[in-house]
Every structure is written in structure tokens, then in C-alpha cells.
Amino acid sequence: MINVNLTSEIGQLNAVMVHQPGAEIENMTPATAAEVLYDDIISLPLALAEHRRFAGVLRRVTKVLEFQELLKDVLDKPQVKDALLSQLCQLYQCPEVHEELSELGSSDLARQLLEGTPMRKNTLEKYLNPLRHAIPPLPNAFFTRDATMCVHNKVIVGSMAYRVRVAESLLLKAIFSAHPEISSNGFYFDSTANKDKALTIEGGDLLVLRDDLILIGYSERTTAAGIDQLMESLAQDGAERHFIVVEIPKQRATIHLDMIFTMVDRDKCVVFPPLITGANSCRAIHIRYQNRKVAGIQEYPGLLQALKQQGLDLQPINCGGNDPFQQEREQWASGANFFAFGPGHIIGYKHNIHTVNALSEAGFEVIEADDIITDKVQLQSEQPSVVVMDGSELSRGGGGCRCMTMPLSRQSVAW
Numbered sequence: 362m363i364n365v366n367l368t369s370e371i372g373q374l375n376a377v378m379v380h381q382p383g384a385e386i387e388n389m390t391p392a393t394a395a396e397v398l399y400d401d402i403i404s405l406p407l408a409l410a411e412h413r414r415f416a417g418v419l420r421r422v423t424k425v426l427e428f429q430e431l432l433k434d435v436l437d438k439p440q441v442k443d444a445l446l447s448q449l450c451q452l453y454q455c456p457e458v459h460e461e462l463s464e465l466g467s468s469d470l471a472r473q474l475l476e477g478t479p480m481r482k483n484t485l486e487k488y489l490n491p492l493r494h495a496i497p498p499l500p501n502a503f504f505t506r507d508a509t510m511c512v513h514n515k516v517i518v519g520s521m522a523y524r525v526r527v528a529e530s531l532l533l534k535a536i537f538s539a540h541p542e543i544s545s546n547g548f549y550f551d552s553t554a555n556k557d558k559a560l561t562i563e564g565g566d567l568l569v570l571r572d573d574l575i576l577i578g579y580s581e582r583t584t585a586a587g588i589d590q591l592m593e594s595l596a597q598d599g600a601e602r603h604f605i606v607v608e609i610p611k612q613r614a615t616i617h618l619d620m621i622f623t624m625v626d627r628d629k630c631v632v633f634p635p636l637i638t639g640a641n642s643c644r645a646i647h648i649r650y651q652n653r654k655v656a657g658i659q660e661y662p663g664l665l666q667a668l669k670q671q672g673l674d675l676q677p678i679n680c681g682g683n684d685p686f687q688q689e690r691e692q693w694a695s696g697a698n699f700f701a702f703g704p705g706h707i708i709g710y711k712h713n714i715h716t717v718n719a720l721s722e723a724g725f726e727v728i729e730a731d732d733i734i735t736d737k738v739q740l741q742s743e744q745p746s747v748v749v750m751d752g753s754e755l756s757r758g759g760g761g762c763r764c765m766t767m768p769l770s771r772q773s774v775a776w
Contacts, residue, residue, distance in 0.1 A: 365545035370624040372771030380428035385498035436467035455495035520552030565617025578618025596650035682715035698761025711749030
């Protein structure tokens, strides 16, 4: 049994959910890529090879659960299966495929819900419809970070900014509600019951820094209304909570906060300098909750200043090193998006060579992913390290290693 427990970004990882890309990422063309939030089409064989190395490293350090396997498990339950199919058919207005889908076994159904259900072109309206699927494929599903978030011992079901990702929230809610091996204290917030389109929340904008300190991005994908709802939900236990909201540019390169800032150790972070430490740093707003109510709001000129006031004095490590040209190039290739599987132990893309060099200069040992997978190199707990992996194809999907992980449980961190 895995008990949901998340109180930091860097605590030793106990369990994580990932999803190996499948045929769903081949269900697009250059003309339709933008409809599913891609800038380009990517190669499944190349993406698979990279993701297998990624998962291989994680399996050496923690328990890894696969999204599709968990989904198959809950679809074995008739009530869950019927309710989920009803929700999906209602969402995409295709009741005609319900019976066909209900006849599939749980393994085939789990795969089809990810890969997409073809539209029956049996009416003039559907024949003329340019879409190929009644229930669309989910090519963003391998970015497991966004559609659900674990905080403390509860779960948040993301309210997705784009309709193409709403099905991910439904599938993941079913897993957290019904899987026998995952236990939580319920949901802080369930977007599937939310009808307010102005209220959006995605996991790439939520970073749990400490039990009492949570960082939230006000971004292209997470709205101010969503942040207010999220803070109110997280503060319902009455404990004092500190939220720092970072207003980031509403553009493709910075879709989420974790594309410009990630924690890599107790006292270190990787940042995109123009927006975190530069002259055009994003403003940060500290909102303190006490007894379930807002007890104070204060604005800071930058994120690091706001964190320092909360006792978190961080050394920034530059994505792209010290060259502004390389900073811009590597941030686009997810150069600031690292995933910590323990304090000072992280994994990221090795094609961002200037960022990796900056980490090395900051004291991180650089280790090849294959050396971890084959046990050629053993991680030393006292030596900070960055495991580097091939990820040129995966990064073309628009995310990095943090994006591809949904931590379920971490050990507490001594600050």
C-alpha cells in the first residue's frame, strides 16, 4: 500500500507515477499537432527509447507505477468502468461508442482510452467532421505531473486549461479514488465537479517546498481564480500556510512555473535567469493563510527574495549557464526542468550541456543514466549528483523530467 504523502520537492522519493508513451503520440500530423498542444510531431521509437532509460533510472531509486497499468486495475471494477465511460462519452458527446467500449476487457480499454477511439463516419455531419476520433488520443499523458497533484496526504484533481487534456483528469481521478494500492485522505479539490471555465489549475505550476510553504505559478495554464480556489482548499485544516504566487509570462516557452524554476537541493535551485534573477524578474506575491483565512498579502520584486523571507535562502544555478543566448535555447529545451528523487540527487536532459556544466561547477557529480541502470555507478548520498539522459525527442513534446513524474510519496526533509 502506498500512502500519499508529499511535503517537499526534494525528499527521498518513495513512489512515483509515470506513463510510457504509446501510439497516442502518433495520432497527429503536422497540421493537427497544435490541436493537442504540440509544436511538432515526435517519433515514438525515439521517445520510447528515451523514456525507458528515464524509467530505468527511477526504478533503481524508488517504486515506479505505470499510469496505464493502474488504469487497467481500476477498470476491472464494473462500477468504475461504467462511470468513467459515461463521463467520457458525455464530455465528448459520443454516446454511440459507450456500448462498444464497455465490451472491451480492462487491458484493451485502458490502452484505447489513451490511444483514442475512432469516430464512426456514419452520418453526413461526422463524415464532414475533420476530426478522426470520437474520444481523442491523449498524447500529453506521459506528462503525468499536470492532471493531478499530491500535497500532504491528499490529492488535487487538476482543472486543465485545454479541453484536450480534461480526459487525463478523469482517468487519474478514477485511479486515486478506486485503486486498492494507493491510499489518501481524499481530495483537496476535484476539478471534474468544477463548471467554471475561468478556474484552471495544472501541476506544473504547483511546487511544494515545505509542509507550510507552497509555490504556485500564475501562468498560461493556471488562473488567478484557480489559485484562489487552490489556496483556500489547502488552508482548510486551519494550519498556518504560506503561498508564494509567481506571475510568469503567458507564452509557450513558460507554460508552467517548473519550466523556469525547480528545486534541486535543500539550498539550491535551477532557474531561468531572465525571469528569476534578471532585471525582468517575475514578481512574487506572498499570501499567508491563518485559521482558514487570508492573514496577509505582500509583494516582492522576485521569487528568491520572497523565499528568503520565509527562511529558504537558495543558491540559483543558471539554466544555460552565464550566456543569455544559451539560457534562452536551453530553457526552450526544458533546461530548467529537473526532477529530484532525493536531496541533491536529480535527473535531467543531457543535451542542455551548459546547464549541466553549471550544475557541475556548483558541486553536482554528472552521471550517465546508463551507468545507474547497469549499476556501474552507485549514488553516494552525501555527494550531490545529476543523472543525465538522452531526451532530445521527449523535450520536443514540451516538457522535462519533472513534467514526466507524479510523485505519490516522499520522505520528510530535515531543514
